Amino acid sequence: MVEAILSKTKGDRWIWLIVILLSILSLLAVYSSTGTLAYKKGVGTEQYLFKHLVMIVGGLALMYFSHLLDYRYYAGISKVLMIVTVPLLLYTLIFGNNVNEASRWVTIPLINQTFQTSDLAKLALITFLARTLTKKQEQIKDVKKSFLPIMGSVSAVFILIALANLSTAMMLFGVSILLLIIGRISIKQIGIVCMAGLVLLTLVVFFGPRSATYKSRIDVYMHPEKADPDKSFQANQAKIAIATGGIFGKGPGNSTQRNFLPHPYSDFIYALIIEEYGMVGGFLVVFIYLVLLYRCILIVTASPKAFGALLAAGLSFSLTIQAFANMAVAVGLGPVTGVPLPLVSMGGTSILFTSVAFGIILSVSRDIEEKKLAKDAKVIIGEIPAMA
Known part of the structure; x- marks a missing residue:
């Protein structure tokens, strides 16, 4: 057997x-x-x-x-996933189930099962980046044809996830940077992506809907002796x-x-x-x-x-x-x-x-x-x- x-x-x-x-x-x-x-x-x-x-x-x-399934088919599937993912993440932020002040889940009709849309987003962005970096290798240094589409997809998914789930967004952003390095994106362009990510991260932490939660967790970690026992x-x-x-x-x-x-x-x-x-x-x-x-x-x-x-x-x-x-x-x-x-x-x-x-x-x-x-x-x- x-x-x-x-x-x-x-x-x-x-x-x-x-x-x-x-x-x-x-x-x-x-x-x-x-x-x-x-x-x-x-x-x-x-x-x-x-x-x-x-x-x-x-x-x-x-x-x-x-x-x-032949892995090459996932290149085509990634386009569909990205088209679905961005609106779904936006829908989750507005209409998703709110648990612990975070809208991360949506309920699937009929079966009444919830799922975290960031899980789908991780799969979608990684497969999409792999496809785009492969397809654009001959034009990898071209800002308009390669860099902007890649940066746009990474930034959009990052900000939509980060508003409700900062830790997942940061890990996905880190994976995206690793893929850009492997995909031969120039150091200068990767630096620009990192700076953009840092700006978005700062905005989310200080002005996002869960800014108080993020700052509280960081403060508890940095100063546990002064932290509220409940936190x-x-x-x-x-x-x-x-x-x-x-x-x-x-x-x-x-x-x-x-x-x-x-x-x-x-x-x-x-x-x-x-x-x-x-x-x-x-x-x-x-x-x-x-x-x-x-x-x-x-x-x-x-x-x-x-x-x-x-x-x-x-x-x-x-x-x-x-x-x-x-x-x-x-x-x-x-x-x-x-x-x-x-x-x-x-x-x-x-x-x-x-x-x-x-x-x-x-x-x-x-x-x-x-x-x-x-x-x-x-x-x-x-x-x-x-x-x-």
Whole structure:
């Protein structure tokens, strides 16, 4: 059965293994961390576990079908995604569901399921930038034909996300800069993009609708000894969870801080993992994401086409930067944000979009493998007459 499954899955086997490991860890952590939430809602913990399992299975299915599609098709899909994304982000800001003073979610009619539009925006912008940078390589220094369209798309998506979700916008902006560097945009033009991003960031932080929240989080992080206990509550509880976890942890399901952490199943799931599995478990998670980054870099360097390399680079950087940002916040190395741990945190559509990103990376890897096999086959066929 295992051989039959492996025969139908293509691409980097290590990435498939990483996805399976993270999915198993996610099920264990979510089941352990949702006890208090289930109690408050008056339902069984199994209900949240089942819902999360459905999302993981759905994500694996999307990942499988995404990796079967030739990655070159995503160039055309990216145009449609960008056309949909910008109006959708604007709609979310005006009419989206407001949670904690932030409009990040919209409700899908009929199924009554919410999704965070920034997840779609990340996928759209990265694929669009990869396509544009590839298509404009011959005119890459042309300001009017290349630089302005690229800068316009990055700035538009950044500002629309930043007004409600600054941390996600900053990470996506950083990934965009990395893609511009890989795509041979001049240092001068990249400097202009960075300056524009800094101006937009300043405007959002000081004059945006959530400026008070952003300034408060930064102040709490910089001066925790002077902070209001209510505002530093999440960070303090996460530190307690990590401190009491020790080297080997309290064991699966034995967390106590899950009863105090506001979001132990999403934003602070890494703190819960360390509490239950100790520093050993925490370092293992870090190692898994480092291996993921390493395998993705191998795919980027092996890709014969610029679009495939840029696509794999952008998506892999996005996933790993998000992962390390989440873990950094959990251990107190950054101000509190609402960034989930990819494929581990409990989530709805965020798991689905993350799975599609993995599927696209695997599609690039599958293309590399198929070309290598075809090349090897030609070499073998060419050697037969010589041996005769």
